[in-house]
Amino acid sequence: MKIAANECIHCNSCVRACPSVFDAIVNVSHDVIIVPELCSGCPKCVAACPVDCIYPDPDWEPTTDVSIWDEVRRG
Template sequence: MSEHAMSAAQSARAERIAARTRGDNWRKPPRRIEASECITCDSCLRGCPEEFGAIFDRGLDVIIVPELCSGCPACVLECPVDCIYVDEDWTPTDASVWSHVELTADPS
């Protein structure tokens, strides 16, 4: 990805974080991690494309923020225990998670 394209992707991610909404053009539902099956290896986190940055390790669990998840299968392909599923019935992310997302967001 070119530097300009990466900058645009990071800007779009920052806008989604500020608005706390999913991309309007995203047709696939977001993914979710089944905590009871997850081994907290962070493979999914490392596999999530930077322009989405939807996966966060909160210490005891790894979560996908649905508003940042495009529904692409990148994390699924990296997961060694197949604990990532399509989340047709996702709910908005709570404020405590958004606080973590905003703290870890790239300020540039």
């Protein structure tokens, strides 16, 4: 997933929605960004964003660590 910086209103809803097992969304300076290597594609941030500015990232590939998904389902 990828955040369109020009559409983001910096509400941090996505940061709170990203499961703690990933913690893939961080604040960098004045931007909120998704770290591709940490993102699972779950996609809880998309549902949480009030302005729908989180989009699929064409360069992203899903994590291959299957045990991570068990933790998400438990959460």
